Amino acid sequence: MTSTGQAGPVVDQNGRPLGPRALRTRSRLLEATRRLLDERPLRDVAVVDIARRAGTSPATFYQYFKGPEEAILELAARAADEMPGVLEELRGLAPGPGALPAARAFVRAFIAHWDRHRAVLLVRNLAAESGDRRFARVRRRALGPLLERLAALTAEGQRSGNVSRHLNPHAGGAALASIVERLSAYHRELEPTGVSLEDLVETTARILVQVATGTPPD
Amino acid sequence: MTSTGQAGPVVDQNGRPLGPRALRTRSRLLEATRRLLDERPLRDVAVVDIARRAGTSPATFYQYFKGPEEAILELAARAADEMPGVLEELRGLAPGPGALPAARAFVRAFIAHWDRHRAVLLVRNLAAESGDRRFARVRRRALGPLLERLAALTAEGQRSGNVSRHLNPHAGGAALASIVERLSAYHRELEPTGVSLEDLVETTARILVQVATGTPPD
DNA sequence: GGCAGAAGCTGAGATAGCGTCAGATCGGTC
DNA sequence: GACCGATCTGACGCTATCTCAGCTTCTGCC
Numbered sequence: 500m501t502s503t504g505q506a507g508p509v510v511d512q513n514g515r516p517l518g519p520r521a522l523r524t525r526s527r528l529l530e531a532t533r534r535l536l537d538e539r540p541l542r543d544v545a546v547v548d549i550a551r552r553a554g555t556s557p558a559t560f561y562q563y564f565k566g567p568e569e570a571i572l573e574l575a576a577r578a579a580d581e582m583p584g585v586l587e588e589l590r591g592l593a594p595g596p597g598a599l600p601a602a603r604a605f606v607r608a609f610i611a612h613w614d615r616h617r618a619v620l621l622v623r624n625l626a627a628e629s630g631d632r633r634f635a636r637v638r639r640r641a642l643g644p645l646l647e648r649l650a651a652l653t654a655e656g657q658r659s660g661n662v663s664r665h666l667n668p669h670a671g672g673a674a675l676a677s678i679v680e681r682l683s684a685y686h687r688e689l690e691p692t693g694v695s696l697e698d699l700v701e702t703t704a705r706i707l708v709q710v711a712t713g714t715p716p717d
Numbered sequence: 718m719t720s721t722g723q724a725g726p727v728v729d730q731n732g733r734p735l736g737p738r739a740l741r742t743r744s745r746l747l748e749a750t751r752r753l754l755d756e757r758p759l760r761d762v763a764v765v766d767i768a769r770r771a772g773t774s775p776a777t778f779y780q781y782f783k784g785p786e787e788a789i790l791e792l793a794a795r796a797a798d799e800m801p802g803v804l805e806e807l808r809g810l811a812p813g814p815g816a817l818p819a820a821r822a823f824v825r826a827f828i829a830h831w832d833r834h835r836a837v838l839l840v841r842n843l844a845a846e847s848g849d850r851r852f853a854r855v856r857r858r859a860l861g862p863l864l865e866r867l868a869a870l871t872a873e874g875q876r877s878g879n880v881s882r883h884l885n886p887h888a889g890g891a892a893l894a895s896i897v898e899r900l901s902a903y904h905r906e907l908e909p910t911g912v913s914l915e916d917l918v919e920t921t922a923r924i925l926v927q928v929a930t931g932t933p934p935d
Numbered sequence: 936g937g938c939a940g941a942a943g944c945t946g947a948g949a950t951a952g953c954g955t956c957a958g959a960t961c962g963g964t965c
Numbered sequence: 966g967a968c969c970g971a972t973c974t975g976a977c978g979c980t981a982t983c984t985c986a987g988c989t990t991c992t993g994c995c
Contacts (some may be wrong), residue, residue: 511943518942520991540847542760545981556945561983618847625843628902629758629836635906663923663935669912670920673903674896681895682888684846688853694887702888705881710924717881729972736971738962763952774974779954 511562525563527553532570536618541567568626572633575623578616579641585612589648592711594661599716602704606679610700613683621684642680646672652711661713675707729780743781745771750788754836759785786844790851793841796834797859803830807866810929812879817934820922824897828918831901839902860898864890870929879931893925 591601809819874880
């Protein structure tokens with residue numbers, strides 16, 4: 500199974516499975532797309548550019564992808580494959596003294612993940628929010644487990660009486676995930692205003708712990 | 718002063734000020750852009766389409782705008798002009814019993830604002846996050862006052878001892894604004910998973926109050 | 936080594952939107 | 966009813982998309 504979630508081997512636009520040479524060409528095209536997207540907005544990334552940078556021709560690109568978007572969809576899927584590792588950091592996030600360090604480590608890992616894949620994730624989010632099902636699916640695959648984890652934590656906090664019954668756990672999970680994702684996307688714009696990355700990590704981690712477990716650290 | 722923040726009257730691409738007929742044509746073009754953007758992603762909105770829908774020609778469009786993006790920039794600036802009204806709702810958000818209703822009203826107003834301008838705001842955010850200064854500026858103009866308000870509230874909470882000293886007020890403000898903005902953008906995708914708009918409003922409002930004032934409502 | 940067939944690649948071309956400019960049209964004025 | 970500035974557009978050259986038919990390269994077989 501590929502990282503896009505399709506079953507079976509990688510195929511070209513006609514459904515034919517790819518041999519080793521073709522796979523290498525396809526990889527070069529993906530890598531070229533990734534690099535170009537780091538340099539300029541999607542609108543300015545032409546298929547010709549991708550092909551040239553990959554040392555091949557536009558026609559070859561179209562053999563493997565419907566267009567730049569489809570290549571980005573696959574890059575987003577690959578990024579999603581990294582999420583389990585990032586979520587690992589959340590293991591220690593349970594009421595108690597280990598909560599804050601775990602939250603910090605998680606926030607740091609999440610931001611690093613975003614910094615690695617910023618351009619791709621921005622396109623993913625725009626496409627998903629604009630109604631593109633494929634991108635919405637990849638996004639859900641990446642963030643769903645985070646939402647669930649935070650929701651479960653909130654629900655647990657409610658059971659133990661530390662978190663208000665008036666919160667909806669899923670909405671709370673979504674809200675907390677929003678902070679982490681949004682600030683990851685934005686921290687570069689925030690830093691010039693005097694908020695350091697460490698301020699962001701510390702503040703976000705503390706909000707996570709406070710809201711999800713109901714017990715403010717300190 | 719126009720809503721883009723430029724001084725003086727509206728001008729065309731050659732800097733010539735517009736007469737009443739031209740202003741009407743320009744307005745039709747803006748409205749057509751808005752409507753098309755609600756129907757499909759920016760990538761699929763051609764200048765030809767905008768012109769046709771406005772009952773004019775592509776050449777006319779180029780007389781007033783460099784391209785679709787510039788039209789959207791102006792639409793985003795107009796949306797930003799609505800923000801003071803939305804922020805009005807925040808007036809009552811101070812420690813005390815009025816905090817929760819004020820927070821609810823604010824969250825509702827903010828979501829309604831997003832629902833009105835969703836397509837434009839998505840493009841604005843993508844462009845801003847991709848490094849486009851003009852869009853970043855409009856975005857700051859819209860959200861800056863919200864950030865400041867929430868940061869001030871948090872700082873006040875710290876002074877009165879209700880909010881942890883370890884939070885950075887500006888980071889906290891940004892985090893809370895993130896929730897509101899992100900969930901406004903996302904609530905449509907969340908609803909199918911069983912989280913109602915009211916759940917979202919209630920949960921977000923409570924998190925706002927709890928984090929910013931340090932006193933959980935209840 | 937040489938050859939057949941499969942695998943992979945691309946040149947060339949039809950199509951479509953972009954952005955410009957010279958000139959047509961409109962609408963008010965005398 | 967002729968003029969004039971304001972406004973609009975037809976037409977054109979350009980660039981990028983996307984598609985084939987056919988070319989090149991590889992592989993295994995004799």
